[in-house]
Every structure is written in C-alpha cells, then in structure tokens.
Amino acid sequence: MKILIIGSGGREHAIAWKVSQNPSIEKVYCAPGNGGTALENKCENIPLSKIDELVNFALREKIDLTIVGPEIFLCEGIVDEFKNNGLKIFGPSKAAAKLEGSKSFAKDFMKKYGVKTPGYEVFDEAKKAINYLENCDYPVVIKADGLASGKGVVIANNKKEAEDTINAFILDDIFKGSGKTVVIEEFLQGVEASILSITDGESIIPFISAKDHKKIFDGEKGPNTGGMGVIAPNPYCTEEVLEKFKKEIMEPTLKGIKEENLDFTGIIFFGLMINQKGVYLLEYNMRMGDPETQAVLPLMKSDLVDLIEEALDKKLNGFNIEWKDLSSCCVTLVSDGYPGEYKTGFPINIEECENKECKNNEVKNFIAGAVLKDDGLVTSGGRVLNVTSLGESLQEAREKVYSNINKVNFQGAYYRKDIGDV
Missing domain, CATH: 3.90.600.10 (Phosphoribosylglycinamide synthetase, C-terminal domain)
Incomplete structure (x- = not known):
C-alpha cells in the first residue's frame, strides 16, 4: 500500500511513524511534511500544498489511502474533491468539517441535539456584543467563530478585557475574517480533557483520554498556544466521567451526525470540561489533535491503518481498539x-x-x-x-x-x- 499524509506538523510525523509500522505499507508520502517525516522509515516528503495538486499526485501515484492532518484542508473540502475523483480518503466532508470550522454552527448543533455544553450567544456586530457584556458574569469566554490555529479563545476576567477582545476580533480583524463573528460563552471552572475518537458515521469509538496544557507558562499562565504538552490517559477521566461523556455528549453527537446526513468517516476530537456539575463539551475538532496525537498514538497497540480501513468500510461497530497499559x-x-x-x-x-x-x-x-x-x-x-x-x-x-x-x-x-x- 501507498499512503499520503497531508500536513507538516508533529501530528503528521506521529501519524507517519505509526502507519509506517504496518508491514503492508510500502511507501508513505508526506505533503509537505517536515524534517522528522523526511527521516522517518518508509517516508518521503513531497512539496505539495494545494488541493488540486494533491488530487493529481494521488491519481498519478495510485495512492491507496490519504490521511488529512490539518483542519484547514478539511474545511476547504479536500475530502469531497478526493472522493469525486474516486480516491480513498479519511476525514469529514466539507459540511461535517463545519463543526470545527464554525464555532457558532457547532454550538447550535450541540443545542439542537442535546449535547451538554456551556450557555452561549453569537454576535457579528461589536456594538451588540459589547452591550451583551453588561449583564455577563465574569470571567467570560470569547471565541472567534472560525479557525484561528488554537489561539482564538480568550478568557476575559472583566468587562474591559472582554471589550478589548471583541474589538480586536471583530473591528481590528486580527484573525483575518475568522473572528468577525464571535461566540460569547459561559465560563466553567474545572479540568479540561481531550478525547479523540473515530467514527464511520454509524458508530463512534473513543480513544484513550488525554489532558492538554495550552498556556505558554508553568502553572497554566500566559497566552494560549497550540499546545505545550499532553499526558494520557487523563487521570481526571474516571469511569463515571467517561460514562457521562458517552451518554450526554458522544451519543447525542452521533445522533446529530446521522440526522443531519453529514458524510463523515474520520476523527472527532471532543474538548471537554469536567467539574462538579458534570461533563461539558467545549468544542469539536474534526481531526486528530496536536499535540494529543503525539501522546496517544504511542499508546495504541492496534494498527492504525487497519482501524482506518475498518472505518472506511463502515465496520467499526464492535471493533476493539487495544491500548498499552502504560x-x-x-x-x-x-x-x-x-x-x-x-x-x-x-x-x-x-x-x-x-x-x-x-x-x-x-x-x-x-x-x-x-x-x-x-x-x-x-x-x-x-x-x-x-x-x-x-x-x-x-x-x-x-x-x-x-x-x-x-x-x-x-x-x-x-x-x-x-x-x-x-
């Protein structure tokens, strides 16, 4: 088999490292890859980053399976393009990727299907958003609606911070369009958890839990980053927490995917908040997390390629993912x-x-x-x-x-x- 992995980060290196362990894999192409994938077993970097170039490459080289790392490609509809050309690809359609690409769309989806999530309001006018801040309890969470490389979430401790954030997102347009609409969300105190999962559109199987550390400085201080480290499994994800997650978040999400007819065979990343009131969903990512993937995949005993192929064949129901007891x-x-x-x-x-x-x-x-x-x-x-x-x-x-x-x-x-x- 020949595999194509799209992306250039640590997540893509981890995926390449894991899939190359499958004995049936002859070649792993990484587009564009990085210095790690250039040195990884069976891997070769290719300098391609446009969807049409990647489609043409996959057709020419008779690629057996493509795995998409970054969210931007998914939101631009790469899965739809590959499928239209008869190519096998692992990831959500453009319509399903909107669950990550638009936080307001995702929150409305959660509300519609009874997924437990913090209260929120959506605004695309700075004046209306600032007026709403008058009656908020602080801290309050302000999120850019679109993709912002993990940096589009601000916890504002007072009205001044909240106003400055609204102005920066909507008026100053610091995220080049992604923050022109904002979600203002209830702040929940607690412990965050990340649960990657795999779905074939009919079933969802959660991976082992993880805990991300987003802030730049020790003690969870300073601005948000794309991720400064991860542990797995997450010690706060007890059996009780995981049962609540499945019943109140995972199962309603699957119901919504089915009822909305979202074409989806891929990864769902559930970003959770755990506190005394229960387990809440903060956000969806429709791909593997970074750096969660780098912590979780080394614990997976099962073969990743076999798992993906089962999902693409709609055979996940009853599949048992094996994990190392480490x-x-x-x-x-x-x-x-x-x-x-x-x-x-x-x-x-x-x-x-x-x-x-x-x-x-x-x-x-x-x-x-x-x-x-x-x-x-x-x-x-x-x-x-x-x-x-x-x-x-x-x-x-x-x-x-x-x-x-x-x-x-x-x-x-x-x-x-x-x-x-x-």
Missing part, C-alpha cells in the same frame, strides 16, 4: 517568543540517546516546526518538536521526558517544566 507524557519545545513573534533558522542538535528506553521506542522525538537542511534539522516554526515518553506510571513517563529533553538543543529553546504535574 502512561504517556509529551512535552513541546518551542521557539523563544512563541506564541508571539519568534526567529527561525537555528540548527537543532539532538544527542544520540543510549538509554534502554530510547532503544525500546519508549522515548520518541516527533518533529513539528523544523526542516531538513544539509542533512541537519533547522527550526522553521513556533512549536519545534515534541518529546514523548511512555512509562508504567505517569510519574515514570514524566521522569523519562524530562531526563531526555536536555538532549535536544537549539538557540532560544523553551519548554514548560510542569507538564503532567497534576
């Missing part, structure tokens, strides 16, 4: 200045790891914002790479990460010291 910890190294302005082009030095856990694949560096230049890795993005470790316990996984992370060096490298310190 914990995972993933820490992201970022460029100095991220998530604001940062410089790139710095050489990355990764010391050869002689530890037993490295040789047993219990420690893995998933490359994100780095490219291969003159046989060496060079920084090219804000989130540069993820160090992921497995352990018999979360504490052991954390210790492995932080004992190996100093083997990776580049100018201005920064990482949080408290990932997994729950």
Whole structure:
C-alpha cells in the first residue's frame, strides 16, 4: 500500500511513524511534511500544498489511502474533491468539517441535539456584543467563530478585557475574517480533557483520554498556544466521567451526525470540561489533535491503518481498539517568543540517546516546526518538536521526558517544566 499524509506538523510525523509500522505499507508520502517525516522509515516528503495538486499526485501515484492532518484542508473540502475523483480518503466532508470550522454552527448543533455544553450567544456586530457584556458574569469566554490555529479563545476576567477582545476580533480583524463573528460563552471552572475518537458515521469509538496544557507558562499562565504538552490517559477521566461523556455528549453527537446526513468517516476530537456539575463539551475538532496525537498514538497497540480501513468500510461497530497499559507524557519545545513573534533558522542538535528506553521506542522525538537542511534539522516554526515518553506510571513517563529533553538543543529553546504535574 501507498499512503499520503497531508500536513507538516508533529501530528503528521506521529501519524507517519505509526502507519509506517504496518508491514503492508510500502511507501508513505508526506505533503509537505517536515524534517522528522523526511527521516522517518518508509517516508518521503513531497512539496505539495494545494488541493488540486494533491488530487493529481494521488491519481498519478495510485495512492491507496490519504490521511488529512490539518483542519484547514478539511474545511476547504479536500475530502469531497478526493472522493469525486474516486480516491480513498479519511476525514469529514466539507459540511461535517463545519463543526470545527464554525464555532457558532457547532454550538447550535450541540443545542439542537442535546449535547451538554456551556450557555452561549453569537454576535457579528461589536456594538451588540459589547452591550451583551453588561449583564455577563465574569470571567467570560470569547471565541472567534472560525479557525484561528488554537489561539482564538480568550478568557476575559472583566468587562474591559472582554471589550478589548471583541474589538480586536471583530473591528481590528486580527484573525483575518475568522473572528468577525464571535461566540460569547459561559465560563466553567474545572479540568479540561481531550478525547479523540473515530467514527464511520454509524458508530463512534473513543480513544484513550488525554489532558492538554495550552498556556505558554508553568502553572497554566500566559497566552494560549497550540499546545505545550499532553499526558494520557487523563487521570481526571474516571469511569463515571467517561460514562457521562458517552451518554450526554458522544451519543447525542452521533445522533446529530446521522440526522443531519453529514458524510463523515474520520476523527472527532471532543474538548471537554469536567467539574462538579458534570461533563461539558467545549468544542469539536474534526481531526486528530496536536499535540494529543503525539501522546496517544504511542499508546495504541492496534494498527492504525487497519482501524482506518475498518472505518472506511463502515465496520467499526464492535471493533476493539487495544491500548498499552502504560502512561504517556509529551512535552513541546518551542521557539523563544512563541506564541508571539519568534526567529527561525537555528540548527537543532539532538544527542544520540543510549538509554534502554530510547532503544525500546519508549522515548520518541516527533518533529513539528523544523526542516531538513544539509542533512541537519533547522527550526522553521513556533512549536519545534515534541518529546514523548511512555512509562508504567505517569510519574515514570514524566521522569523519562524530562531526563531526555536536555538532549535536544537549539538557540532560544523553551519548554514548560510542569507538564503532567497534576
């Protein structure tokens, strides 16, 4: 088989690493890929990023399966284009991808099908939104309606912060159209959880739970980022929590997908809030999370390609995904200045790891914002790479990460010291 993976981040490196383990896979093409996929077993980067180019490549090379990483391609309708050309592709249609591409659409969907979610209102005029703020309880959550690379959510602690956010989103248009409509949402105190899941449109099977750390600084302080680290499984996702999630969120979501006739074989990422009042859905992502994927896939014993093919054949019902009885910890190294302005082009030095856990694949560096230049890795993005470790316990996984992370060096490298310190 020949696989095409679309995207260039740490998530795509993790997917490429996982699918290449299937013995029937002959070649994995990554478009455009990164420095990690360039070095991964069976993988080859191809410099393509437009949908028509990718369709033509898949037809020419007789690609057996395409896996889409980033949300932007899904929202632009890449799945529809591939299917129209008779190509097998894993991901939601453009209509289904709107559950991620528009937060107002997603919230209305949740409300319609009884998915438990915080209260909200939608505005596309700054004046009306600011008037609504007069009667809000604070803090309040303000979300850009469209895609904003994980940075379109602000928790405003007072009316002044909320007004400034509304003005920045709607009037200053800092997200180039994605924030012209906003969702103002009730703030819930609690613990967040991420649950990736797979669906064939008839069934949904949840993956092992995860906990993302979004803020740039230790102690969950500072601005939001695309993700500074992840642990899996999430210790707050008890059996009771998971049962509530299935009954009050997952099952109503599946009902909505069926009733809306959304053409959907792919991943649903459920972003949850857990507190004393129950389990709430904050958002849908219609693809694998980043960096959740880098923490979750190393725990998956089942073959990812086999799982995807079962979903494409509408045979997920009754499928049992097997997981390693281990914990995972993933820490992201970022460029100095991220998530604001940062410089790139710095050489990355990764010391050869002689530890037993490295040789047993219990420690893995998933490359994100780095490219291969003159046989060496060079920084090219804000989130540069993820160090992921497995352990018999979360504490052991954390210790492995932080004992190996100093083997990776580049100018201005920064990482949080408290990932997994729950």
